[in-house]
Amino acid sequence: MSHQHFTPAVGLHELVTVVRAPSVCLSGGDGQISAGGAQGFYDSDRRILSRLQVEVADATVIPVGRSHGGGEAVFSSQVWPDGDASSDASVSLHRRRTVRPGGLTERLEFVNRGTGPVGVRLLVRCGSDLAPMGRVRAGADYVPVASEADGSWVRWSDGGQEVVLTADREPEEIRCEDGGAVVAFRVVISAESTWSVTLSASPSGTERAGADRSALFGQAPTGGPPVFRASAQPRDPVLAKLVGHSLEDLDGMLLTDPFDPADLFLAAGSPWYFTLFGRDALWSAALLLPLGTRLAAGTLRTLARRQGTRLRPQRDEQPGKILHEVRRETLRVADVVIPPVYYGTIDATALWVRLLHDAWRAGMPADEVAALLPHLRAALRWIAECGDADGDGLLEYRPSAHDGLANQGWKDSAEGVRWADGRFAEAPLALCEVQAYAYAAAVQGADILDAFGLSIADHWREWAARLRERFRRSYWLSDAYGPYPAIALDAGKRPVDGATSNMAHVLGTGLLTSEESALVANRLAQPDLDCGYGLRTLSETSRAFNPLSYHCGSVWPHDTAIAVLGLAAEGHHTVACSLAQGVVAAAEHFEYRLPELYGVPGGDGGLLLAYPTACRPQAWAAAGAVAIAGYLEGRASYGVDARRTTPPEDGLRSTR
Incomplete structure (x- = not known):
């Protein structure tokens, strides 16, 4: 955001x-x-x-x-x-x-x-x-x-x-x-x-x-069935408190689409982001899918109604593209100017396709999925065409033509992508996780197209296979801890060194082989990234590391939750449990209301620092807490006290 x-x-x-x-x-x-x-x-x-x-x-x-x-x-x-x-x-x-x-x-x-x-x-x-x-x-x-x-x-x-x-x-x-x-x-x-x-x-x-009606998001209706229906409360009292507080906050952050008040989505965060953010709403709904598909369906439709239809450079709109954010009025902060409807994001379109697939698999009614097929096809075209502006088979973004966001992945602050020596990476940038999202979107989109009798599915599987090979040839680096995928390729198509949490988002997408996934799991487990309270966004060994920076060394609960679920999907439960336990320990410090991000300095002191302007509550932090608690509770159901011991590498492989 x-x-x-x-x-x-x-x-x-x-x-x-x-x-x-x-x-x-x-x-x-x-x-x-x-x-x-x-x-x-x-x-x-x-x-x-x-x-x-x-x-x-x-x-x-x-x-x-x-x-x-x-x-x-x-x-x-x-x-x-x-x-x-x-x-x-x-x-x-x-x-x-x-x-x-x-x-x-x-x-x-x-x-x-x-x-x-x-x-x-x-x-x-x-x-x-x-x-x-x-x-x-x-x-x-x-x-x-x-x-x-x-x-x-x-x-x-x-x-x-x-x-x-x-x-x-x-x-x-x-x-x-x-x-x-x-x-x-x-x-x-x-x-x-x-x-x-x-x-x-x-x-x-x-x-x-x-005001523009499309930006006047209203309150969630009262009196109907609950949006978040947990099948059972966690048996662990700490996890139960964390889930209870998180669901209460999530319920308070629900908004409706003025074009159809039955469609719900989550505001991104309090107090700065009480509006629709594409990436945040999609990840929040995805992390909460085990509780039902209603939120996912409302999020998908709310964003589909605002899907890009034409080229409008002043707001980074392109046909098929899913937006970044909607505001009542132009946002001007320092040298950044965000128009009321803004499309400056490289990943929301692929995340929309992935959520549609996962919601369909989780039980979203077929007629509701069918109604979104034109939007699916438009999104896939954007991924392969506009998303790959230079035609090299990878998705990249370049700086906006106006004063919009310099970085357009989830680490969208100006300093979000750095070399290990502290230099800023030069755009256009092809982020590693965006290639994984796009690969999964193409494969999963093809599955939907097949299921609904559309003959173009094989084209997208072939496109995904080519992307997979390009990624394998281009992104891998090594440091003292071992091999890992680079955060991005820079303007010269060079892999940007310095280990980051972005590599964790690649897990569970199908982009990596099992051997490659094991290398990523090993790299995430090292103490420069696993700080004891979750996953650092940037290695402690980087010259750009600052535990209280926005994206260069802080810990984001949703980022760690994505890592936990990806590790679990690949079968790496030792690392997944370590990261999950760290976030739960942090939640106890924050009275079970996890903030957007927090800092953990280096050394063995175990100090936990609040980021002064972090949203609290924040939708994907709360959703990530629910997902992490669900994972740990699931491990416990296999006879493992997941909050206090190291589980074996078998057992539950995925919570999604």
């Missing part, structure tokens, strides 16, 4: 996140939403509220605990009114936050357990900048929008987007000041009773109503 850096006031890992797509609220650990940084209530890529601070003017307030999950959070404090010298507070304040798609509710409840009445003054300081997500992510200065107030509401508007904050109880006073407002309540709590007020914020306005 597209990523640009900024320096937040507080790392996202230190904030409390409450999610219900397409909305999310980020606050401090005490529940306060403070202006500046990334805190705020967001809806559909806009910050709707940037400040919501609760104060008790004539009392001492001490936070004592919080809980959150399932679209809600509760922040509790003890309150000592001025003049109360008792050691135990008799008054508690509970702040219950509920996020729903398109709205935020805060119920403030005082509880008096004392024997006499208590009076305090409650102040709510609120403000909004109505900032697009791109401005927030870029670290732009906070510029508040002027507020208006009347009766029991406060309003902010920039002429297009607006938000209204209301209270269900008449305030004593509302003052507009410093670009925000102060809403004051006189609170009197009788002995052994409660007092409460509920605040609600909802966005509206012409921009929201008039």
Whole structure:
């Protein structure tokens, strides 16, 4: 996914996140939403509220605990009114936050357990900048929008987007000041009773109503059958916690296609990516296929409706190509400009074909598969034609003609592809995993075409066989640990040295022989890549290694999950279990909500570092956690305690 850096006031890992797509609220650990940084209530890529601070003017307030999950959070404090010298507070304040798609509710409840009445003054300081997500992510200065107030509401508007904050109880006073407002309540709590007020914020306005309909992804419908249906909870309590938290987050990140609200897909991640990303949505659905095909089918159709139909260089669109991302408006961060509908990805098209095949094999109804056959044929043509721009039989990407993404594989930051000596690899680049995805797409696409009586299947098998031989001749390198596939071929068709996690994505695709797969498994098992908390994106021996870089040495849970499933498919369970156990150990550090990525420095200290701007939750991190837990639970079902021992190399070969 597209990523640009900024320096937040507080790392996202230190904030409390409450999610219900397409909305999310980020606050401090005490529940306060403070202006500046990334805190705020967001809806559909806009910050709707940037400040919501609760104060008790004539009392001492001490936070004592919080809980959150399932679209809600509760922040509790003890309150000592001025003049109360008792050691135990008799008054508690509970702040219950509920996020729903398109709205935020805060119920403030005082509880008096004392024997006499208590009076305090409650102040709510609120403000909004109505900032697009791109401005927030870029670290732009906070510029508040002027507020208006009347009766029991406060309003902010920039002429297009607006938000209204209301209270269900008449305030004593509302003052507009410093670009925000102060809403004051006189609170009197009788002995052994409660007092409460509920605040609600909802966005509206012409921009929201008039935006491109294809980008206005809505909430998942409620009341129907569950999207994620696990056949059984893991017996291991740690795995059960990890699966429970991950499925809860995934449920909160479901979005619908406005062209058919029955079709669901997963938003990529909170808070930066509450929208459709082709690669992320496809991998997330693929990792969750053991739980059913509904998500996969909705993802496939949502992307098929937006499949490229013509050449439009300004957004990298080509006929048959699956898009990279969709936004409400152009995203401008530093020197990168992403148009609202952007196709700058080299791998999403092949991943779409693979998901269609895997969903079909997993039970997606034949008529639904048949309806997507024209899109399948268009995708295969793109892979063999536009994807192979120079006609050498391999798929490569070159820099965009405009200010789009420099790299267009999953490691899409500008520094994502490096030589072992630290130099940047020169595009056009032919990534190793993209060749594997394309090979699998051609073979699996041919299987679908055969099954539906289309006679062109053999053409795609022959095309795949030629790609397989080119890969074998061109990609293999060796270092001190042994042979491995290069991350890419550069502009001069030279294999880029330096071991990376990309090679793990080649496993399980059919591109490699069993002997070659064993070499890859051996290379992944070495300590420069297997760091004890998962798979590093880049070898610790590389000059470009930085454990807290985005793609040059960090650990991504989804990346490790793909490696685990690929190793399992090839029968290399010792390495698969080691990597899987590492991610579970990391999840315990992150309270069972895995972030987008994290860092593990070199050495034997076992230190785990948070990446300050990592999405948390993130769809493919949560989906990867479910896949890893399913794999380990499956190993345990064969009489092996997969979380704590090294299993034999036989037994379960694949969880997909």
